[in-house]
Amino acid sequence: MRYAEHMTQNKNSDALWPALEQLLGPRLNRTDAVRRHHGEELTHFAPLPPDAVAWPQTTEEVSAIVKLCRAHDMPVIPYGAGTALEGHFLAPYGGLCLDFSQMNRILAVRAQDLDCTVEAGVTREELNQHLRDQGVFFPIDPGANASLGGMAATRASGTNAVRYGTMRENVIALKAVMADGSIITTANRARKSAAGYDLTRLLVGSEGTLGIITEVTVRLYGIPDAMSAAVCSFTTLEAAINTVVDSIQMGIPIARIELLDPLFIDIINRHSDLDNPVAPTLFMEFHGSTTAVAEQAQMVAEIARDQGGADFKWATRPEDRTRLWAARHQGYMSVRAAYPGKDFWITDVCVPISRLADCLGETFDDIADCGLIAPLVGHVGDGNFHLTLPYDKTNAAEIDRLEAFNSRLIRRALQRGGTATGEHGVGLGKKKYMREEHGAALDQMKVIKRALDPTNILNPGKIFDLQETET
Structure with a gap:
């Protein structure tokens, strides 16, 4: 309505x-x-x-x-x-x-400078397909084949964020149309600058409310000499998380590290014809030289063994790695297939990794108490996790139960120094929590919005309402 x-x-x-x-x-x-x-x-x-x-x-x-x-x-x-x-x-x-x-042109690739400029409609898969024979790649991988403009607007990240960062760190410059129709370029291509306000970072994550992104200049990275992926199961979620925390604290440069709960593992096993133990499981990937990858993998394997990890399975062939990560990226479709006829509520939060174990423990207790189904996957290297909850949108009581659960989940994260959303963004769904997260800083966001878009025509109603009515 x-x-x-x-x-x-x-x-x-x-x-x-x-x-x-x-x-x-x-x-x-x-x-x-x-x-x-x-x-x-x-x-x-x-x-x-x-x-x-x-x-x-x-x-x-x-x-x-x-x-x-x-x-x-x-x-x-x-x-x-x-x-x-x-x-x-x-x-x-x-x-x-x-x-x-229809704005999907790759405008320039500058492999020597490790950057490129694309129109906003280019998707990450299209870009990497174009780059495949130039020795470079774009690493931000939110799972979906999202457009670069949308990824910049929502400050997307994904499975590679633990090593390569998010869109915030990987957007060098933007071209955008502002609310009065003026066209601006937020920065040049220099790797650093101390000249003026950082308009690039202002627009990255603004969800189309401050300006409409039409071109994106992003960082590229050299394709690693070697890549290796591994799967390891654990007896408890806490043991898996401790493995991640210890690995991060030791400075091991893991490229990807994903946590899947037993329910999610069972679902993707059936959907992708895999045979992983139905237990808390880490999916990991290592990038670098052949020697460095072997050393990183060995160090993580030792940490995992100390935490009771078992059944380390390695995938070094490209086709095996692709199959492994394809199963992970098809997680949402796997859940849809497992619960036909259902609707789905997808949510995410992010907390400091030192608070992840207790946040997840309390969350799973909450799920059990509510009688909900909520398979979990987490980008645990940066404390971000996602839940996909099947439900019936014609059942008002069930919707109320999910809304109450989602509110408790978000407030649980905020109480631990976290955020209402690690990478999905605010949009319509999370805006009622922005006052709790940002306090008086939300008022300054509104000042910026009114200054740049005084008639409120750019994606109105997203992130916050200018006339705040929610409690």
Whole structure:
């Protein structure tokens, strides 16, 4: 449904559509099917379709579109690959959805400088496919084949974050269209700069509320000489987490380290025809020279043995590593297959790794007390974990139970110095917790929003409401 206070925001749309049709021709669509496709997610949010969908092809077109929308008080919602999980591209106030799938050019690869510039609609898989014969790769891997613009807007990370960082560390510069239609470039390509405000970091993670990202310049990395993956099971979650904490504290540069609970392991075993022990399990990957990879793996194996880890299984052939990580990345589809006919609530939090074991222990007690199903996967190298909860969206009591559980989960993380979301972002789903997390700093975020977008047309209603009503 629409938010009543903004029902009149689109009052001048009848004059807007002819102007947009003249600019875009068939790249403007107002049919119900297309609007609905761009207004619903795979998760628990009810559909909130935009009033129309446009497919820009250049930054200059985006600028022209934004100027028209501002003149007619029409919200503008950026849309990348549609993989967001917290309602980022839903349209609670209606508006125009900008689908960036036709802005998918790789503009420049500078392998010597270890960076490249792409349009916002390029996906991470498209970029790495293009880079495959140049000796470099882009490491940020949120699992889904997300667009680079969307990944920058939501400050995405994923399985490689423990070694390579998040989008925050790997975006060098952005080109963006601001709320008045002006086009800015936030930085040059120098590896460091002390010149002025860091507008790049301001827009990274702003979820399309401060500016619309049209180009992204990102860091690249040399392809490692060797890669090795391993799977190790444990008798308890605490033993698996202690293995991670000890490995991180020893400075072992693990590229990926993922924790899966027994339920999740059982689900992916059945879906991907694997035979992992149904127990708390770490999926790990090591990058570097052949000698370094062997040393890293041996050190982690010794730590795991001290914690009771067993059945270390190694995968050094590319096809074996691919199969292993494909099973991990297909986790959501595995859960969907395991619970046919269900809807799914997906959530994440992040805590300091020293607090991860007790946070998970309390969370699993909560799950058991509530009688919920909640397979877990965690990027435990940085204290981030995800739960996927099957439920029936026609059952009001079940929805209330999930909402209460999600609130307890988030507050449990906040009490431990954590955050309401490690990588999914705020969107619509987590915004009511922003005051608890940020306190008075939330008011300064609103000052920035009002300064850069005084008419509130850029993805309104996401991250926070300018007129705060939630308690």
